[in-house]
Amino acid sequence: MTSAESGLPGIPGPTAAGRSKASGTAGTALGSAARLRVATPSVADRVAAELRLQLAEGLLLPGARLTESTISEELGVSRNTIREAFAELAAERLVVRHPNRGVFVATLGPGEIHDVYTVRRFIEVSAIRGGGSPERVAAVRAAVEEGKAAAAADDEEALGSANQHFHGAIVALAESRRLNAIMAQVLAEMRLFFHKATVDAHFYRSYLDDNEKICKALEAGQLDRAGDLLLAYLNNSEEKQRGVHGD
Amino acid sequence: MTSAESGLPGIPGPTAAGRSKASGTAGTALGSAARLRVATPSVADRVAAELRLQLAEGLLLPGARLTESTISEELGVSRNTIREAFAELAAERLVVRHPNRGVFVATLGPGEIHDVYTVRRFIEVSAIRGGGSPERVAAVRAAVEEGKAAAAADDEEALGSANQHFHGAIVALAESRRLNAIMAQVLAEMRLFFHKATVDAHFYRSYLDDNEKICKALEAGQLDRAGDLLLAYLNNSEEKQRGVHGD
DNA sequence: AATCTCAGAATTGTTCAACAATTCTTCAAT
DNA sequence: ATTGAAGAATTGTTGAACAATTCTGAGATT
Secondary structure, three states: OOOOOOOOOOOOOOOOOOOOOOOOOHHHHHHHHHHOOOOOOHHHHHHHHHHHHHHHHHOOOOOHHHHHHHHHHHHOOOHHHHHHHHHHHHHOOEEEEEEOOEEEEEEOOOOHHHHHHHHHHHHHHHHOOOOOOHHHHHHHHHHHHHHHHHHHHOOOHHHHHHHHHHHHOOOOOOOOHHHHHHHHHHHHHHHHHHHHOOHHHHHHHHHHHHHHHHHHHHHHHOOOHHHHEEEHHHHHHHHHHHHHOOO | OOOOOOOOOOOOOOOOOOOOOOOOOOOOHHHHHHHOOOOOOOOOHHHHHHHHHHHHOOOOOOEEEEEEHHHHHHHHHOHHHHHHHHHHHHHHHOEEEEEEEEEEEEEOOOHHHHHHHHHHHHHHHHHHOOOHHHHHHHHHHHHHHHHHHHHHHHHHHHHHHHHHHHHHHHHHHOOOHHHHHHHHHHHHOOOOOOHHOOOHHHHHHHHHHHHHHHHHHOOOOOHHHHHHHHHHHHHHHHHHHHHOOOO
16 A cells, blocks of 8 residues: 555544545445444544554554654544544553654663563452452463463464463453553553564463463462462563563 | 633743734743753643643542533633643543543542552552562651641641552552552542542541551561551541442 | 754644534424 | 424544744864
8 A cells, every 4th residue: 555545444434524525425324324323433542543553563663753744644644633642642651752852652671671560560469369250260261271272373473462361361350440451551561572572482382381370270269379470470571571672 | 810811830821823813922031941951741731730630629520521612712722732631631531531522520430439449459558568668668657747747737638638648658669650650540530539528537537547557567567467457448448438429 | 084053854732723423402393 | 291303512533834843964163
């Protein structure tokens, strides 16, 4: 694609406000039909979602600059709307605003990585120590199996996802909307610097055993033990990350 | 004030872009002089800060609607900028966006209150169990004394602030930027529903003893005991809140 | 060659005005 | 009382404009 007109996923056609673009009526019928009763996310939200996706896929590397006009053209959305999306992403720390200089993909130095792991230690360990309903525990188990399957299929990408699902499921034990949101945000931040150093096969694979053990302890109701294992895992993981990245 | 031109604190004079408003040159000199080397926060940020303040002071009660045009006029800021500020506040959960209907001050039902306390239990208890440097412990002590002074002066407002400082100081033990930010956000949410029911003098005052005990345990290095006390305090506090608000 | 300076280009910050889409109001008709 | 249909108000989004700031690249200076 060279000069995209509407690069946004979801609802296809732009409705063309402004005073330009003769605004062909084609597609309008389908658009209103599809909008059954679900509140359509705003364009700004969709832009934010799209950028979040590109961030997660490593298409936008840390430190990269996000120029308003470029994205505006690329996505066929006005600059003002882009700015609204930026405000969202900045609040999520995925992106940093330098006044008068622009927004950049967040870069996580050694200190920041430690900070992220501190949050994870606090939340994940507390969550697992609190246990959870059988359904939630089953979800943790499912994530473990998902990881095994990915390993068997030699799918690195899926392995990484499974690992994140595992940790997400652990926090979900607490059944807290806010904790889930916080964890999701932290995991999104982590994806950011996962792309910097290409992780080798052994990197993720070594986690599988840990996850299995943690899950088993959880299922057996040995919550303190599960917490200790998880804590050790997180410490170990941080050390490895620290090794891979600067310092 | 009837038709405010620049209701924003901080940097006084609006620079008047657009094509209107003859833009008197008065005040410009002082403005640039004051902007020594500190990155001036954007207007959107200042709007968000102002709204955050009004929210904290109970000037904007939960459920209240924030109309773009009204705030735009009131603060002498364009609608687009207001929207950017809204995006910030929505990300902080202080405000909720109903598509095509507007933004409203967030309301916290019983479930939400429980959720907020869940986050606090996770973070605060973990933080105090981890202990902290002498300086950070001293900061906790300072918050306790601040509360005592406020009680002696019969200053309800200050008592509330001191209490929040106390809990903020506990999280600060962990020396984590992100945890501090999360806690600040949660406390901001709590301020939201504190204004609903006017808390009587005994409400806060009963906390003073708890805080003192917790602080003493912390200073004595009895971290587990401090954690237990804090946990009990939080459970008790949640129950009281639940009693005051619609159950 | 290294660096300083300064005009011009590019970009961000902010505003205004317009209009489509949606929601809210009002008021009559059944 | 319920329904329905103008009409008013508000949000969502755009495009254009311009001030302020930062970036860039030649020359000029040491």
